[in-house]
Amino acid sequence: MESIFHEKQEGSLCAQHCLNNLLQGEYFSPVELSSIAQQLDEEERVRMAEGGVQTEEYRTFMQQPSGNMDDSGFFSIQVISNALGVWGLEIILFNSREYQQLQINPIHEKAFICNYKEHWFTVRKLGQQWFNLNSLLTGPELISDTYLALFLAQLQQEGYCIFVIRGSLPECEADQILRIMRVEQQQRPKLIGEDEAQRVSEPGHTTEEVLLDGDEEELRKALALSRQGMQVEDEEADLRRAIQLSMQGGSDPRSPSAAVTAGRSEETLTAEELRRRRQVYFDRQPTHDCSSAGREKDSGTKPSQ
Structure with missing residues (x-):
């Protein structure tokens, strides 16, 4: 490293x-x-x-x-x-x-x-x-x-x-x-x-x-x-990792954190409960327009650094 x-x-x-x-x-x-x-x-x-140069726009x-x-x-x-x-x-x-x-x-x-x-x-x-x-x-x-x-x-x-x-x-x-x-x-x-x-x-x-x-x-x-x-809060972070594992169909054996999370997820969430909680999680996520990451000069808004 x-x-x-x-x-x-x-x-x-x-x-x-x-x-x-x-x-x-x-x-x-x-x-x-x-x-x-x-x-x-x-x-x-x-x-x-x-x-x-005399226009109002200019x-x-x-x-x-x-x-x-x-x-x-x-x-x-x-x-x-x-x-x-x-x-x-x-x-x-x-x-x-x-x-x-x-x-x-x-x-x-x-x-x-x-x-x-x-x-x-x-x-x-x-x-x-x-x-x-x-x-x-x-x-x-x-x-x-x-x-x-x-x-x-x-x-x-x-x-x-x-x-x-x-x-x-x-x-x-x-x-x-x-x-x-x-x-x-x-x-x-x-x-x-x-x-x-x-x-x-x-x-x-x-x-x-x-x-x-x-x-x-x-x-x-x-x-x-x-x-x-x-x-995110600890509970939501655990749920997110469980969601990722369920979407992936398993954990990456090279990732120690994934292995630990997989064990915890299997112990605490049934498949039906995971599906239900995953749907609730995604339903409350905000949408975001990514068509522009820059700032227009006349918009009065400021995007990212």
Whole structure:
């Protein structure tokens, strides 16, 4: 795991972290992403000016803030797409009907970037294994081939927009090492906030010792938004895992957590009870329009970083 590049959350720069974790290196900084955003803003201004700089539409456009970035560290999907274009990479909406009709097994792809409200993160294949490189985690999270499709389906159900990365990713040390060996993960990484809370509760540690340099408030916001999509109450989390196992028809023998969950599910839920509770669970899930993960300048709304 040590060879895997994993940039952790800093302020609200998850778009930067998402890109760097995807490319496995410090390839983009806020300054470079801001430059791309400013170029996009200028291109939009030129297009709007074609209709006349004295028009009401042009004046309204110029009064609106940038649709591609803001002072908090937000960058739009257009900025991310252009940044990836530097490397000859393109993105395709995984959630789209056109892509789903191709019935491509996710394990045959190379990487995905995922977006929900104020957060971006990367899921990438390194060697022959998949990893969740979410910057809000304390480290990379190993995802088995069996679980990958269920993981992506769960993200979709929770409202995430998912994009497939197409093209040749740059060579990296982790990919080279993991081509000739496989890694195992005995313990899943925690969310950064959970790790800090545990350290604060330990004797000899104060809150000030574990806060990130001046970014406490921004980090708390990012963690709260992440938990909206990633965490549920314990009972619902157990039910979700049981649902996944029932949909899968069994557990992944390589996943210790799956084996434990399978045993617990079989002990506590009959097939009929599981079907009933699964239907109730899905009936109360919100729907989410994933047609756009970017922010229109005149809409007054702000999508994910």
